[in-house]
Amino acid sequence: MSEETKSLNFIEHIIEEDLANGLPKDKLRFRFPPEPNGYLHIGHTKAIGISFGLGEKYNAPVNLRFDDTNPAKEEQEYVDAIKRDIEWLGYKWENELYSSDYFQKLYDWALQMIKDGKAYVDSQSSEAMAEQKGTPTQVGVAGPYRNRSVEENLDLFQRMKAGEFPAGTHVLRAKIDMEDPNMLMRDPIMYRILYAHHHRTGDEWCIYPMYDWTHGESDYIEQISHSLCSLEFKPHRKLYDWFKEHVYEYSKDKLPLPPKQHEFARLNLSYTIMSKRKLLRLVEEGLVSGWDDPRMPTISGLRRRGYTPNSIRKFIEKVGVAKRENVIDVSLLEFCIREDLNKTANRVMAVLNPIKVVITNYPEGKEEWLDAENNQEDESAGYRKVPFSREIYIEKEDFKEEAGSKFFRLKLGGEVRLKNAYIIKAEHVVKAENGDIEEIHCTYTEDTEKKVKGTLHWVSIKHAITAEIREYDRLFSDEAPDSHADKDFMEFINPNSLNIKTGYLEPSLSEAKVGEQFQFQRLGYFNVDNDSTAEKLVFNKTVGLRDSWAKQKPKSQNNQSQQNKSQQKRPPLSVIQQFGKKYTNLPEEKRLKVKAEIQDLAKDVSYDDLEPLFGTATKKAGTRTVVMIALKVLLKNGLERNDAINQFISKAIEDKNELLVAEATDIF
RNA sequence: UAACCUGUGGUGUAAUGGUAACACUCAAGAUUUUGAUUCUUGUAUUAUAGGUUCGAAUCCUAUCAGGUUAUCCA
Numbered sequence: 001m002s003e004e005t006k007s008l009n010f011i012e013h014i015i016e017e018d019l020a021n022g023l024p025k026d027k028l029r030f031r032f033p034p035e036p037n038g039y040l041h042i043g044h045t046k047a048i049g050i051s052f053g054l055g056e057k058y059n060a061p062v063n064l065r066f067d068d069t070n071p072a073k074e075e076q077e078y079v080d081a082i083k084r085d086i087e088w089l090g091y092k093w094e095n096e097l098y099s100s101d102y103f104q105k106l107y108d109w110a111l112q113m114i115k116d117g118k119a120y121v122d123s124q125s126s127e128a129m130a131e132q133k134g135t136p137t138q139v140g141v142a143g144p145y146r147n148r149s150v151e152e153n154l155d156l157f158q159r160m161k162a163g164e165f166p167a168g169t170h171v172l173r174a175k176i177d178m179e180d181p182n183m184l185m186r187d188p189i190m191y192r193i194l195y196a197h198h199h200r201t202g203d204e205w206c207i208y209p210m211y212d213w214t215h216g217e218s219d220y221i222e223q224i225s226h227s228l229c230s231l232e233f234k235p236h237r238k239l240y241d242w243f244k245e246h247v248y249e250y251s252k253d254k255l256p257l258p259p260k261q262h263e264f265a266r267l268n269l270s271y272t273i274m275s276k277r278k279l280l281r282l283v284e285e286g287l288v289s290g291w292d293d294p295r296m297p298t299i300s301g302l303r304r305r306g307y308t309p310n311s312i313r314k315f316i317e318k319v320g321v322a323k324r325e326n327v328i329d330v331s332l333l334e335f336c337i338r339e340d341l342n343k344t345a346n347r348v349m350a351v352l353n354p355i356k357v358v359i360t361n362y363p364e365g366k367e368e369w370l371d372a373e374n375n376q377e378d379e380s381a382g383y384r385k386v387p388f389s390r391e392i393y394i395e396k397e398d399f400k401e402e403a404g405s406k407f408f409r410l411k412l413g414g415e416v417r418l419k420n421a422y423i424i425k426a427e428h429v430v431k432a433e434n435g436d437i438e439e440i441h442c443t444y445t446e447d448t449e450k451k452v453k454g455t456l457h458w459v460s461i462k463h464a465i466t467a468e469i470r471e472y473d474r475l476f477s478d479e480a481p482d483s484h485a486d487k488d489f490m491e492f493i494n495p496n497s498l499n500i501k502t503g504y505l506e507p508s509l510s511e512a513k514v515g516e517q518f519q520f521q522r523l524g525y526f527n528v529d530n531d532s533t534a535e536k537l538v539f540n541k542t543v544g545l546r547d548s549w550a551k552q553k554p555k556s557q558n559n560q561s562q563q564n565k566s567q568q569k570r571p572p573l574s575v576i577q578q579f580g581k582k583y584t585n586l587p588e589e590k591r592l593k594v595k596a597e598i599q600d601l602a603k604d605v606s607y608d609d610l611e612p613l614f615g616t617a618t619k620k621a622g623t624r625t626v627v628m629i630a631l632k633v634l635l636k637n638g639l640e641r642n643d644a645i646n647q648f649i650s651k652a653i654e655d656k657n658e659l660l661v662a663e664a665t666d667i668f
Numbered sequence: 669u670a671a672c673c674u675g676u677g678g679u680g681u682a683a684u685g686g687u688a689a690c691a692c693u694c695a696a697g698a699u700u701u702u703g704a705u706u707c708u709u710g711u712a713u714u715a716u717a718g719g720u721u722c723g724a725a726u727c728c729u730a731u732c733a734g735g736u737u738a739u740c741c742a
Binding site: 376 | 670674681700705738741
């Protein structure tokens, strides 16, 4: 029910308006139209989420339509993968459809267009046509075949279909306007000859319709009410509408609803690439193990990495829908998966960088099976037993011989709690000749009520099982790897995006099944990879836990430089101007604070920069006031008065705003 | 330098002429047998300049910035 109070995005506004203007609700129909030439990635999820989400919201059908008009690139493998991914995300399509189902209909309409003089066969080379097309700043010119007779066009087009011509010799073009400022309107190609085997129609056709001719008409045939796509199709809209208006004239009796296209900004994720072509390159050049490599932004990659459908849908919901370019921070995706897994994943203990701890006052050979809560966020998750013994592993970085009071973990002479077990105290260390610590000798107490600051996870060495642990880092070291005109995105590949190690896990994990998800306590969320076998467990690290301790350590270099950057970014005067906008509305206490800040900033402002602001509109009293404050500082620092200054001040004294008058009088 | 689109905290999204809000990030604190979770608090925003209006993020004009468009791809 909280849905009702949620604000609408611009597409929902459009739909609401259409409904208000008389579109019956049962005419609402959407579609998701992938080309089966690659795997779906997180960017597609946005488009999927929008169209299928709208379907769910309005209880309207959503078609899954494969835009399969280019047999050279498309394969059944991709159709299967796309269906699997959409299903996995939890969406249900009304009909599974293919643009290739409409080839005959499209062909019939094309014949009609030719008869109406709206299309013609061109027989030039693609180079010649490109030349005639002009450029964005220069209009195109008509080619020599533009005015062929209807009979000739009809004859040629039918013979194109019959396979009488080699590929590339003729095309069918819409006859629109070679001078249109929108280049897509300069007689776009509708059909080309292609002798390729189509994954559905086989060798039935040797002419294939182009995207613009196919896509909109497929929407129309399916009676899609709102055809939603990403921003780069905006210029296509004019052509979409042109085709639509013509076929509508031919078929309005049977197909009464002309669809409308609307465009939204597609999703970009920081530190990743979204282009299918580029993702394919990563696969083909072996930089990743496949389309479902856990580092890939593909849906299959995210699935294997341990992302849940829930978390991805939540992410898309949070990202929103609008028309401006955007780059979403990966931290939002990480937040969504943590939020989901925090509620559902059972907690277990695993040590990834082990160091041996010997509990000297615990009897040799003794073992205890202690109770451990599976998930404190979920009471129904229950308890399990974990074995404890004299020798355990803890993480290397959980121990320091000496450390300050901010280090809550184990140090010599210090006490720490072992999760689900006892409290131990580090007595001394055993070192190898090279100085490396080999063992930490501790004593334990059974008084677990005692208050200690730190709690560590651990595993009993005798009982531990081993597993391969795959830890991932971002695939690219650059925030926007494919946005550099002068550099190939491959230059930004992070060589350390995969780190494989052996982990020591509590024995309950020997039962873990492929796909099962856990929280390795204090480390992160992990799932069992497909590569796991009965002999060898393999885990993927889905995402780490938030770690405010890790953040503290590199503070000195990291944070400061970041802060400096943001401070340097804006010149002092523009900061002052910003203050000016709200200055007159601030509560007094805050205003004084701001004023002091302005006075401080004004020291770095030159008169030449300030003077233009004397001309600020009369009604913008706030800006004039802060300029006055800044001016005062400049005068105090030795600036000579001139006519412009005097005029500015005397005009201010006559103002109706008291703050401005006060500042001006003060200076006067 | 043609046409079209877009400019709201660091990031993303609301507010549809009437108190600029929500989420993530970041920071501080409380709780905690995970330095997690949870809770509280905080920093920070309408690209610029004019105009219309009692009142502008919203409408108008200009400027600036970014993006898109020239495959027989989709």
